[in-house]
Amino acid sequence: MSGNSARLNAIASIITTPIVESGFDFVSSPTSSVWGENVFSLDKMEQRLPKAIFKSLKKTIMSGQPLDITTADAVAEAIKTWAITKGVTHYAHVFYPLTGLTAEKHDSFFDPDGDGGTIATFAGKALIQGEPDGSSFPNGGIRQTFEARGYTIWDVTSPAYIIENPNGTTLCIPTAFVSWTGEALDKKTPVLRSMQALNSQTQRVLKFFGTDGPFVSATAGAEQEYFLVDNHFYYARPDLLACGRTLFGAPPPKGQEFDDHYFGAIPERVQAFMFEVERECFKLGIPAKTRHNEVAPGQFELAPVFEFANVATDHQQLVMTTLKKVATKYGMVCLLHEKPFAGVNGSGKHVNFSMGSSKAGNLFDPGDTPAENTQFIVFCAAMVSAVYKHAKLLRSVVASASNDHRLGANEAPPAILSVFLGAELNEIMESIVNGGQVTSRKAPLNLGVDVLPQIPKDSGDRNRTSPMAFTGNRFEFRAVGSNQSIAGPMVAMNTIMAEALDEAATMLEASDTSTPELLGKAVSDYVKKVWTQCSSVVFNGDGYSDEWQAEAARRGLPNLVTTPDAVGVIKEQRYTDLFAKYGVLSERELDSRYEVYAEQYVHAVNVESNLVVEMARTMVLPAAVRYQGELASSLANLKAIGIESDHTTILQVTDLIGSLQDSVAELVALKANENDAADVSAHCHFVKDLILPKMLEIRKAVDALEDIVADDLWPLPTYQEMLFIR
Numbered sequence: 001m002s003g004n005s006a007r008l009n010a011i012a013s014i015i016t017t018p019i020v021e022s023g024f025d026f027v028s029s030p031t032s033s034v035w036g037e038n039v040f041s042l043d044k045m046e047q048r049l050p051k052a053i054f055k056s057l058k059k060t061i062m063s064g065q066p067l068d069i070t071t072a073d074a075v076a077e078a079i080k081t082w083a084i085t086k087g088v089t090h091y092a093h094v095f096y097p098l099t100g101l102t103a104e105k106h107d108s109f110f111d112p113d114g115d116g117g118t119i120a121t122f123a124g125k126a127l128i129q130g131e132p133d134g135s136s137f138p139n140g141g142i143r144q145t146f147e148a149r150g151y152t153i154w155d156v157t158s159p160a161y162i163i164e165n166p167n168g169t170t171l172c173i174p175t176a177f178v179s180w181t182g183e184a185l186d187k188k189t190p191v192l193r194s195m196q197a198l199n200s201q202t203q204r205v206l207k208f209f210g211t212d213g214p215f216v217s218a219t220a221g222a223e224q225e226y227f228l229v230d231n232h233f234y235y236a237r238p239d240l241l242a243c244g245r246t247l248f249g250a251p252p253p254k255g256q257e258f259d260d261h262y263f264g265a266i267p268e269r270v271q272a273f274m275f276e277v278e279r280e281c282f283k284l285g286i287p288a289k290t291r292h293n294e295v296a297p298g299q300f301e302l303a304p305v306f307e308f309a310n311v312a313t314d315h316q317q318l319v320m321t322t323l324k325k326v327a328t329k330y331g332m333v334c335l336l337h338e339k340p341f342a343g344v345n346g347s348g349k350h351v352n353f354s355m356g357s358s359k360a361g362n363l364f365d366p367g368d369t370p371a372e373n374t375q376f377i378v379f380c381a382a383m384v385s386a387v388y389k390h391a392k393l394l395r396s397v398v399a400s401a402s403n404d405h406r407l408g409a410n411e412a413p414p415a416i417l418s419v420f421l422g423a424e425l426n427e428i429m430e431s432i433v434n435g436g437q438v439t440s441r442k443a444p445l446n447l448g449v450d451v452l453p454q455i456p457k458d459s460g461d462r463n464r465t466s467p468m469a470f471t472g473n474r475f476e477f478r479a480v481g482s483n484q485s486i487a488g489p490m491v492a493m494n495t496i497m498a499e500a501l502d503e504a505a506t507m508l509e510a511s512d513t514s515t516p517e518l519l520g521k522a523v524s525d526y527v528k529k530v531w532t533q534c535s536s537v538v539f540n541g542d543g544y545s546d547e548w549q550a551e552a553a554r555r556g557l558p559n560l561v562t563t564p565d566a567v568g569v570i571k572e573q574r575y576t577d578l579f580a581k582y583g584v585l586s587e588r589e590l591d592s593r594y595e596v597y598a599e600q601y602v603h604a605v606n607v608e609s610n611l612v613v614e615m616a617r618t619m620v621l622p623a624a625v626r627y628q629g630e631l632a633s634s635l636a637n638l639k640a641i642g643i644e645s646d647h648t649t650i651l652q653v654t655d656l657i658g659s660l661q662d663s664v665a666e667l668v669a670l671k672a673n674e675n676d677a678a679d680v681s682a683h684c685h686f687v688k689d690l691i692l693p694k695m696l697e698i699r700k701a702v703d704a705l706e707d708i709v710a711d712d713l714w715p716l717p718t719y720q721e722m723l724f725i726r
Contacts, residue, residue, distance in 0.1 A: 010232030072124025187487035347482035465543030
């Protein structure tokens, strides 16, 4: 049997498989009709709860008021009754451990009734509290193996929802996850704490503008990029199966250089998948808005509308789960790794961040006259201050082994954190510092074609190379990886903004603001202080350029290129003090996160290096040696009949085989010594400085062999096949 039989069978299966076995009837059952049908939303609460209880619960959800525990039994009964009408038999406390994934503990509604039957029960206590194992998830030493008690605690601000399965449905209750000793073991708890801190400090600033009062929430909308590959290819690639990325793969003859995939016509099979993803999102109340082809072949994007940060964080986890689940129905696998294919664009999760309330509106909305919008100016300046002071923290919270392959590449923001404001905002800030007038740039755009209407021209361009770009009424944090929870970035942004607004409020409170003119002067003084100290973090140019790397160094901006460089930032005393001051994370909780994230980096590289050795030995080398043997036999046969042939190819193959064998042996020897690292930090640097370079050396030899070895012997699906055959 030829070495590439799996590849040929995969291709044959793909081109003979129907695109969609059975579709939906979108006429009689339009997607809009299923919106929120599987969510226990406010309108369902209002229908099913006594008025007083609903009013109390709504106040907690919308205004951040303390939860009245006495309402729990009534809420539990209402949720149970609603869920059973939807066919639900079990409920699950859903939580978000430090793995960055979603975890669930399922229990049945039904208990024996003592008379040989069953009765559905769901008390308030079961709604509020569950008890999963508190020591089996990564916890950075907070819990030992024998210290197993942990609690899941109902998060009333994130609605319960129902997940459908072909054999039943489950009620899912979003929860926080804490240890028996009270420390956060999850991603949700710090998000909620940071939102509370942000609201507290924002109210102090808003009172100067008469817009304080209603709860101010951070809001987020996370654009999710992803790749789709046919599952036949996926299961023929051990690296995709175990690591989520290709450890080997020669560049295809054609990549993304023609820019013909970006925003191109969506393939029919993929579009069918997208329709079902959106339908499932709509059922769960996830406001999926935009879909399109991304830059790389085989890459796509889904973008939602803004939501409260906590709900957006939970919904992002559901989006990732939904993408993976639905892809299997269409014979595909959704890859969420940041860099599944070398040489083409990787995937990010651009987090659009803003904040606001029902009274203050969107605090990052400049309005039609931003130069006169004093409230907006304060919050914009606060963001500049926050990023300048805590650029290293923002880099740290997006650090991972997988995101290291993407950050700084030619499709992602650099590891250097900077802020893009655009021409008009930049001019406004400088005019406040230096004096002068600002001219509005919102003139109509005339295209010189009579049949095309004039459109309003935005006051500033967009900058896709900036890690933190102002895009009209929000800041877009583009450095977040496609496979990451947005919880960590949200915690960081909420907390550093809370500190920046604390400083702004303190300065305003110390000033005379008794008249509009004096308030304007106080704001101007604050902006001058921020701009004088922090403007070096503002950069409106090309973040991909080599010139920016040199310029950033001259400005003194940090450049933490890899995870081992970045992840240790959270152990610095300044961040211990920062998170403790605003009640977001204790020193013990921060230390635990460092241990977890550093260990995850080591584990990720270890799995990859183990697989590099296995695939090189059992798949690549046998194919190369077989080809070497075929070449040698052919040369010998030709020589036997008096024909001398060119030996170039066999010499190349022989040299590459020798190089590959030597490099694999060296990697194995390195791995035998890696446990000698003194601590997890030393271990991180060991794998970064020694293991990863050796893996790249092996990849170089393998990829060179792929370009030489006969196609009928090569065992791995190629980039050309995986990226272009749908």
